[in-house]
Amino acid sequence: MFDEFYFLQQLINGLTVGSAYALIAIGYTMVYGIIGMINFAHGEIYMIGAYTSLIVITGLAALNPVWLPLVLLVALICAMIVSSSMGWAVERVAYRPVRGQHRLIPLISAIGMSIFLQNYVHLAQGSRNIGFPSLIDGGFTFGTSEGFQTTISNMQLTIFATTLVCMTLLSLFISRSKTGRACRAVSQDRKMSSLLGIDTNRIIAATFVIGAALAAVAGLLLGMYYGSIDPLFGFIAGLKAFTAAVLGGIGSIPGAMLGGLILGVAESFTAGYLSSEYKDVVSFSLLILILLFRPTGLLGKPEVEKI
């Protein structure tokens, strides 16, 4: 039984989640592109963004706000500030001192940081999951077949729109601004760009801050979309986003966007046509297969090992 409207619905759901994954994946891919390490704690930064926005929304709700978009905007900005500060602090404390050492050392440091941040939020806010109020409701229904309707909710439209705005701003920033140009230079050749007068430490810190800010946006959006958050929810989302980054070719920003969308759709089809329990299995299997058969990802450049 093939129902094109059911198919369309799964596609829409997949693209929604996928675009949020893409936002998180950008943080992984930018950091990898610039210093060649996997920022394992990135999922936790995303989780902290979700928590901060929930705290701000709850705090503002007590004041009887008049205009909902304003509340969301304030929450978004606060979450971005807190997450970016966290990203900066994490880079400063856990990554900068071990930069340039053997590959495994920054990675283990990052795993430690990830455990630390999970438990930091766990101790501060408890381990149970907290309901995230869905402030945006309603939606459009179209295309009805026997017993099934395809719906795009306003929440999904918000996610698309926000992601689109963020991606456009990021592309403009990377391609037009002075810092963006410096970012590209550092990712091509760190030593050379520092010789040419670019403060590489500042640029690397900026990469972490930008990635963290985008992760905070994703935290607010996905927190609201799923309707509940807990201190562990950054872990799986981080893995998924990492998968997306690898899928698209790690180090490449358009690749992260593409990878996020593909992963989201693949997951949604698994949940829709097979079983939702196995959607994580499918995305991890996808990761393993991609790494085995095309380690550079879809849009990545092959890495040449020099002796």
Place this chain on the structure above:
Amino acid sequence: MVARNFGHALFCAMITLIISYPIVGFDLVFTGLSLELQQVEAGTIAGILLAVAAVFVFQLFRPAIMGTLARLVGLNPLANRPPMEQNKRLKLERGALTIIVLLALIWPFMASRGAVDLATLVLIYVILALGLNVVVGLAGLLDLGYVAFYAVGAYTFGLLSQYLGVSFWVALPLGALLAALFGFVLGFPVLRLRGDYLAIVTLGFGEIIRIVLNNLTSITGGPNGIGGIPDPTLFGMEFGRRVKEEGNASFHEVFNLPYESVHKVIFLYLITLVLAVFTLVVIRRLIRMPVGRSWEALREDEIAARSLGLSRTAVKLSAFTIGAFFAGFAGTIFASKQGFISPESFVFLESAIILAIVVLGGMGSQIGVILAAIAVTILPELAREFSEYRMLIFGAAMVMMMVWRPQGLLPMRRIHVQLNRLE
């Protein structure tokens, strides 16, 4: 100097405030159906402000403080001593290992039942950490899904005993071999990957195993797990009050002892001890064999090792398979000790704890890893009031070790021969 640092110190203090105040300073509380925000008590707020002030003062006087610290380290008379002579160090290490094993042998007859139970758990972690030490410490392959092989061992015993009534002694080698097979099959394709990709793939594999165990409800019981896993027997003697299986005798009747439940705990402890010593000795031998040397060679410089004719796949695969084998061992003992297993016991955090043990102990160093396994398992039990901070401290300790002492507490030293220069 201070004036120049002022801006930076202020910035750092601000960042500290921003990352701690919103998360720690407010509590999300459910009142009835609605979510409300509450200020936490004044003490916590004071703590946050204190932390902010501490960061500010530290950053302001950072050069002075670091200078003093460096001088303090310089004052330590032991800091610059020449390294211990090799045969002396080897003798010391061998002596320390013997003492640890001897202490472990008399331990169950002096301690309470709970302490022996805990010691069994410590030994299981020792086996796991020694196994992971081969993969991470010696071969330099970061395996974040080590717990998957532990799960394979435990579930092999659980399923075999449930469906076929297989006993512990048959399941022990089977579990280990099956785990090794899993390691081999997984390792074959993925070991070509570079270090950090390998870490993520093994992590994904660990999650896949756990999710599959959780969802194959008809076979594994899903989240409810498998119960009623039998205890080990001693030459057909059971340790229960009554004999469960036809043809078995019971331990206390054969030896004419009054029934005591502690016998079983001690017996299990001794089995685990024997297996831990077995693991230790086998790996100790392997390190000095050509295969062990090639693990280290490949870790140190892959290109050089390959150009000297080492097969990358074969060497890495041997380390991966041997590591998985011992995880399967530990898993079988764990299943028998608990009598009940569920996917809950095999989450990523468990992999991270075992990795933390290896990292803290000093990658590659066996004695370091054993001491770290003991410390990591026992310290949280001793400081129960801090138990909720356990993982927080773990995470922080992993970061600090990497920053300050990436070689671990007791780093491994290779046995070497040095020729003295002729005068």
